[in-house]
Amino acid sequence: MKFLLSTILSLAVLAAAAPRPQNANRPVPNGACCTANTSLKQDVCNVNGQTGRCVPSAANNCGAALTCIEDSRLTCDANTLERGRPLCRLTGEAGV
Secondary structure, three states, X not given: OHHHHHHHHHHHHHHHHOOOOOOOOOOOOEOOEOOOOOOOOOOEEXXXXXXXXXXXXXXXXXXOOOEEEEHHHEEEEEEEEXXXXXXXXXXXXXXX
């Protein structure tokens, strides 16, 4: 009985410590364009082997979808939150 209880408690601790999905159970896009009708502004994405954010930009011709911009090309304002994360935009474009 004690073994079962300690096993259950150990599993509960591991579950609580496990990383949560980065985009609140939405997929993490890979590529220049974020997932149309699914990705939200400031969602985490991957492009050119780097992490980035889904932001509105005409940089990659994504049409109505948000564009995945590498973190190194973003300018972020930590004092302004968008969807719970600092507001980021492609450096040189309006919005930050």
